[in-house]
Structure formats: C-alpha cells, structure tokens
Amino acid sequence: MPLALVAIMTVVVVTARAEVIETSDAGFLVKNEALIKGTPVEIYGALTGRIDRWWDSAHTFSGDSSNLSLDPRPGGCFCERLPNNGGVTHLTVVFAAPGKELRLTGALGPLQPDGLAGSMSWTLSEAGGSTKVELRYSVGGYRSGGLRGLASPVDGVLNGQLQRLKKYVETGQPE
Numbered sequence: 658m659p660l661a662l663v664a665i666m667t668v669v670v671v672t673a674r675a676e677v678i679e680t681s682d683a684g685f686l687v688k689n690e691a692l693i694k695g696t697p698v699e700i701y702g703a704l705t706g707r708i709d710r711w712w713d714s715a716h717t718f719s720g721d722s723s724n725l726s727l728d729p730r731p732g733g734c735f736c737e738r739l740p741n742n743g744g745v746t747h748l749t750v751v752f753a754a755p756g757k758e759l760r761l762t763g764a765l766g767p768l769q770p771d772g773l774a775g776s777m778s779w780t781l782s783e784a785g786g787s788t789k790v791e792l793r794y795s796v797g798g799y800r801s802g803g804l805r806g807l808a809s810p811v812d813g814v815l816n817g818q819l820q821r822l823k824k825y826v827e828t829g830q831p832e
Contacts, residue, residue, distance in 0.1 A: 679715060684797030685808035689816045693788050693823045697781040698756040700788045703826050705729035706761060711825035716766065716814055718745050729753045735761060742807035748777060756763045757781055773798035792819050
C-alpha cells in the first residue's frame with residue numbers, strides 16, 4: 658500500500674471513530690469521537706447555539722432542521738417546532754459546562770414511543786490546537802422485542818450528526 662494512502666487512512670482513524678460499546682435486550686451504549694479544528698469554546702458554541710445549521714433535516718419530525726433549538730442550561734430543551742403550534746422535546750439539558758461538557762436526557766426520535774430513557778453526553782477537550790469531541794449515548798428501558806437491534810442504527814445516526822458538526826465548524830457547511 659502506498660505510504661500516502663496509509664497516512665490518509667491513519668488520519669481518518671484518528672479524527673473520527675464510532676463504536677457500539679455494549680448492547681443487550683435492555684439497553685445499549687454507543688460512543689462516537691471526532692477531532693475538530695477549533696477551540697472547545699468554539700465547538701461548544703456551534704454545538705449549542707447553531708444546532709439548526711448542522712443537524713441533519715432527515716432526522717427531524719418536521720423535515721427541516723431550521724425548526725430546531727437548543728437551550729444549553731439545566732432544564733433547557735433540545736426542541737423542535739412543528740406546524741400548528743406543535744412541538745417535540747427531543748432531549749432535556751441536565752448539565753452544562755460551556756467549552757467542556759453538555760449532558761442531556763431523553764429518548765431521541767423513534768425511541769420516544771417506548772418506555773425508554775437515555776443519557777447523552779458531549780465531552781470536549783483541547784487536543785493540540787483542535788478539540789476532541791466525544792459523544793456518548795446510553796439508552797435503557799422496555800421496548801417490545803428488546804433494544805439490541807437499535808444500537809447500530811442509533812450509532813450510525815449519531816456518528817452522522819457528529820461528522821456534520823465537524824464539517825460545519827471546519828467549513829461552514831455541514832455537507
């Protein structure tokens with residue numbers, strides 16, 4: 658294999674990683690990581706203040722990410738406006754440390770109709786002029802048929818969102 662290709666593959670492995678950590682019928686834990694150019698404060702600002710610009714519209718109830726908002730304070734809402742004064746609470750903020758960590762609870766999207774609870778953590782740390790972002794989401798509870806089969810699809814969606822955040826911060830465009 659040419660040395661340049663090995664170097665590119667190494668950079669890709671180091672700058673992005675998605676993984677199903679654990680799964681069972683009662684729950685799962687997924688973890689995604691990315692190295693994003695910028696300071697932790699800048700990344701936190703994009704994560705919390707501009708979610709409508711990088712979150713994928715395909716993963717909203719309205720089909721339009723411009724309807725999303727995130728209030729980054731305890732009790733704050735990651736919410737979506739729907740027609741006719743409707744709305745969705747996707748997650749609720751339970752811990753906010755600007756530039757360091759954002760922790761939210763709740764069941765995202767298709768997980769909402771079941772008896773599930775989730776905890777999502779976005780952890781940011783300085784990494785040589787860039788920021789290492791770790792996104793963990795742990796889900797548990799009751800769902801007919803169990804939760805084992807949902808871990809990989811949820812991991813894929815969250816990895817996609819993290820990659821969109823990375824592209825948005827680094828280029829101004831999420832795609």
